[in-house]
Amino acid sequence: MHTRRIGDVEVSAIGLGGMPMSIEGRPDEARSIATIHAALDAGVTLIDTADAYHRDADEVGHNESLIAKALASHDLGRDVLVATKGGHLRPGDGSWTLDGSPRHLKQACEASLSRLGVEAIGLYQFHRPDPRVPYADSVGAVRELLDEGKIRLAGISNANPDQIRLANEILGGRLVSVQNQFSPAFRSSEPELRLCDELGIAFLPWSPLGGISRAGELGSAHAPFARIAQAHGVSPQRATLAWMLAKSPVVVPIPGASRPETIRDSAAATELVLGADEIAELDGA
Numbered sequence: 001m002h003t004r005r006i007g008d009v010e011v012s013a014i015g016l017g018g019m020p021m022s023i024e025g026r027p028d029e030a031r032s033i034a035t036i037h038a039a040l041d042a043g044v045t046l047i048d049t050a051d052a053y054h055r056d057a058d059e060v061g062h063n064e065s066l067i068a069k070a071l072a073s074h075d076l077g078r079d080v081l082v083a084t085k086g087g088h089l090r091p092g093d094g095s096w097t098l099d100g101s102p103r104h105l106k107q108a109c110e111a112s113l114s115r116l117g118v119e120a121i122g123l124y125q126f127h128r129p130d131p132r133v134p135y136a137d138s139v140g141a142v143r144e145l146l147d148e149g150k151i152r153l154a155g156i157s158n159a160n161p162d163q164i165r166l167a168n169e170i171l172g173g174r175l176v177s178v179q180n181q182f183s184p185a186f187r188s189s190e191p192e193l194r195l196c197d198e199l200g201i202a203f204l205p206w207s208p209l210g211g212i213s214r215a216g217e218l219g220s221a222h223a224p225f226a227r228i229a230q231a232h233g234v235s236p237q238r239a240t241l242a243w244m245l246a247k248s249p250v251v252v253p254i255p256g257a258s259r260p261e262t263i264r265d266s267a268a269a270t271e272l273v274l275g276a277d278e279i280a281e282l283d284g285a
């Protein structure tokens with residue numbers, strides 16, 4: 001498995017997105033644990049999660065608890081960077097709400113620390129800007145968590161270029177990652193990806209395969225990806241991740257999975273090298 005860097009931490013170039021194992025349509029716990037263990041066995045050393053990855057109102061942090069359990073029951077678990085987030089909430093009716101207030105972020109971080117069973121969170125990401133709270137205040141809370149040693153690395157998510165610059169300034173140049181939506185169907189985060197490349201900040205594409213309900217259709221919905229995948233004898237999903245990895249050394253995709261075979265297939269994308277002509281074709285597709 002090839003590696004990349006998030007701050008000073010070396011991680012697998014493909015991470016595991018934990019969301020499908022905890023929201024609506026999730027599998028039973030045994031399959032989720034098997035999926036996380038399959039990721040570790042394949043060399044994955046980055047797992048993305050959030051306190052808001054849960055289904056019902058009374059199970060905040062379902063995904064964090066699941067990951068902690070899976071890591072504790074696997075020999076390789078200790079070397080994994082767990083990247084969690086705060087600032088989103090799920091009231092239990094399927095919706096996603098926001099609270100980017102410093103008070104909430106600090107409480108949320110404490111709760112995540114306890115669920116993950118660690119003294120410091122590997123990577124803590126401010127999940128999404130809250131229009132009711134000045135962005136600088138939300139990121140200021142993350143800076144305090146960093147200064148207090150409650151988190152080892154600080155990241156943001158769903159941010160535009162101005163917010164990336166502002167966050168990096170507030171964090172005193174210590175912003176290590178930006179997690180934005182990016183996939184063959186959703187490319188409007190290209191400016192953020194390019195800015196991260198320029199600043200040497202990791203860029204984590206979320207829903208890299210088009211999202212939980214669309215990932216299976218990737219081959220039929222995007223013909224060039226399907227054709228190039230076929231030429232290499234791999235899945236369209238694997239070809240998509242290889243295309244993303246080729247965009248910049250700061251890119252670290254985090255495909256979600258709820259089955260061992262899908263994360264195994266995605267993890268192998270780090271071994272797939274596409275030709276310059278193929279990358280150019282997919283860039284323009």
Ligand SMILES: NC(=O)c1ccc[n+]([C@@H]2O[C@H](COP(=O)([O-])OP(=O)(O)OC[C@H]3O[C@@H](n4cnc5c(N)ncnc54)[C@H](OP(=O)(O)O)[C@@H]3O)[C@@H](O)[C@H]2O)c1
Pocket residue numbers: 016017018019020048049127128157158179180205206207208209210211212213215216235237238254255256257258259262263265266
């Ligand atoms: N920051 C944010 O606001 C935000 C928002 C959304 C997501 N995220 C993060 O990004 C991660 C990824 O996004 P996502 O889970 O929404 O969507 P995604 O990664 O685009 O798609 C996930 C689905 O792809 C399928 N899949 C994965 N690898 C595959 C392969 N090689 N071949 C065929 N199917 C494959 C999985 O199927 P199976 O379930 O059958 O394994 C899974 O359900 C999330 O898990 C979460 O950690 C962050």
